[in-house]
Amino acid sequence: MNPALDSKIQNSVRPDATWEPMLECAVKEVFQIMLQAELTTIAKTAEEVSAGDTTAMVGLAGSLCGVMSIRCSSQTAESVAGRMLGSVGAVNPSEVPDALAEICNMVAGNFKSKITRLADNCMLSVPTVIRGEDYEMVTIADGEQIVVCVGYEHSPIWVTLAVHS
Amino acid sequence: MKRPRVLIVDDSSVMRKIIERSLRQAGLDLGEVVEAGNGIEALAAVRGGVFDLILSDINMPGMDGIEFLRQLVTLEEAKGTPVVMVTTEGSETRVVEALSIGAKGYIRKPFTPDQIKERVSPLLEVMR
Numbered sequence: 001m002n003p004a005l006d007s008k009i010q011n012s013v014r015p016d017a018t019w020e021p022m023l024e025c026a027v028k029e030v031f032q033i034m035l036q037a038e039l040t041t042i043a044k045t046a047e048e049v050s051a052g053d054t055t056a057m058v059g060l061a062g063s064l065c066g067v068m069s070i071r072c073s074s075q076t077a078e079s080v081a082g083r084m085l086g087s088v089g090a091v092n093p094s095e096v097p098d099a100l101a102e103i104c105n106m107v108a109g110n111f112k113s114k115i116t117r118l119a120d121n122c123m124l125s126v127p128t129v130i131r132g133e134d135y136e137m138v139t140i141a142d143g144e145q146i147v148v149c150v151g152y153e154h155s156p157i158w159v160t161l162a163v164h165s
Numbered sequence: 166m167k168r169p170r171v172l173i174v175d176d177s178s179v180m181r182k183i184i185e186r187s188l189r190q191a192g193l194d195l196g197e198v199v200e201a202g203n204g205i206e207a208l209a210a211v212r213g214g215v216f217d218l219i220l221s222d223i224n225m226p227g228m229d230g231i232e233f234l235r236q237l238v239t240l241e242e243a244k245g246t247p248v249v250m251v252t253t254e255g256s257e258t259r260v261v262e263a264l265s266i267g268a269k270g271y272i273r274k275p276f277t278p279d280q281i282k283e284r285v286s287p288l289l290e291v292m293r
Contacts, residue, residue, distance in 0.1 A: 033275035034183070085182060098179045105224075106274045109253025113273070120256050126176065126226050 013063045013117045015144050015163055024148045026111035027159050030103060031152065035083040040151035050147065050158030052076070053133055056097070056104035059125035064118055066163040068108040069137065070100060076155045101127035107159060168196030169217035169289050174207040174233065175200075175251070176225040180274075184220055184251060184281070191282035193289065204228030208236055216246050218288060220272075223252040223259055231262055238267045247288040251276070 024041065031037045050069075054077040057069040072080075074096070081099035082091045091099075105127050112118040143163035150157050171188065173181045181200045188195055199216070201207035203225045211219075219237070223230035230250055237243045250263045250271040260271050270284045 030275050033277055081179065084179060086186060095179050098177050102177045102180050102274075105253050109274065120258050123256070124224060124253065126224065 011063045011117065011121055013115065013121075015146060015161075019115070019161070020146050020148060022114050023107075023111055023146055023159060023161060024150065026114060027107050027148060027150055027157075030106045030110055031150075034103070034106065035080065037083060037152060039157070042149040042151045042156055044147065044149045050137065050149075050160060051156075052158065053131060053135075054097070054100060055130045055137060056100040056127055057130070058101075058104050058108045058127045060108065060112070061123050061125070062118075063121035064112075064163065066143065066161060068104060068111070069158075069160045069162070070104045070107065071137070071158040071160070072100075072152075073155060074131065076152060076157060079153060079155075097129035097131065101129050111161070167217075168194050170196045170215070171198045172207060172210055172216045172219045172221075173198060173200050174202075174204065174219065174221035174225070174230065176202050176222065176227075178202075180222070180251075187276065187278040187281045188285065190278040191285070193282065193285065202227075204230065204233030204236070207233050208240070211237060211240055211242050211246075215242055218285065219243075219246055219248045220251050220285075221248060223250055223254050223263065231259065231266070234263055234266045234268060249284055249288070 028039045031039050050071045052072040054074050055069055055071040057067050060066050077096050077100045078091055080103060081096045084099045108124050112122050146161040148159045173184050175181045185198050199210050201210050205228045221230045221233060234248060247269040250268050251274060252271060253274045254260060269288055272280055272284050
């Protein structure tokens with residue numbers, strides 16, 4: 001018996017209909033505060049999948065287990081980094097993944113703070129970033145996926161919360 | 166008047182730059198700003214000289230902000246140095262833990278320069 005694990009299982013939090021708008025709100029708040037950027041909502045169809053060659057991910061563990069990811073093009077990631085840093089002109093390439101990782105981290109933290117039962121019972125991992133032209137994100141999570149697509153400077157940014165059941 | 170020497174501890178170099186920029190945008194007249202990527206680097210920086218203010222992330226690889234704080238409060242060089250946690254943590258448990266160890270406050274990411282100023286200015290006023 002593991003009392004700590006039992007406690008987490010008993011306190012397990014499941015997604016509901018409020019999570020998608022809350023995730024979208026969490027994303028928009030982070031971009032508004034950190035980049036002074038107003039994101040738009042992009043209606044997505046069921047067939048669409050997230051696309052882009054840059055993905056930042058943060059793991060969640062505790063009363064909710066899963067992965068929060070943000071995916072966009074490298075040009076969008078570069079623009080995000082530039083605005084975060086208040087840069088004029090080109091951004092140091094090494095700072096681009098770092099910036100997107102921090103955005104993902106803040107979105108995950110902001111989202112979980114909006115859900116009472118998650119705030120205190122769900123830990124975030126250190127973020128990871130994947131870059132490349134040809135890859136597909138396959139989540140082994142066998143639970144629900146919440147996907148939000150927002151527009152940043154006319155380019156899409158995909159935010160996905162993949163939940164382990 | 167002495168300008169405050171500040172230590173910023175965060176595993177993200179982008180976030181360290183943003184914190185420093187926010188401190189300056191908030192109108193704080195800073196002296197030297199030293200950066201550390203985790204608690205281990207931060208302890209080494211503190212052993213190398215006294216700081217007037219430390220801003221530290223919680224969730225970092227190597228040594229996290231809570232363990233850094235635990236070890237920091239035992240150092241003679243850090244006596245009287247206020248520490249403010251800057252974190253994405255929505256978890257009150259970890260924030261309360263940091264406050265109980267000796268942190269003087271916390272700022273949640275994302276933050277505005279005004280929020281930084283609100284937390285940090287009173288701590289620097291005490292120093293004057």
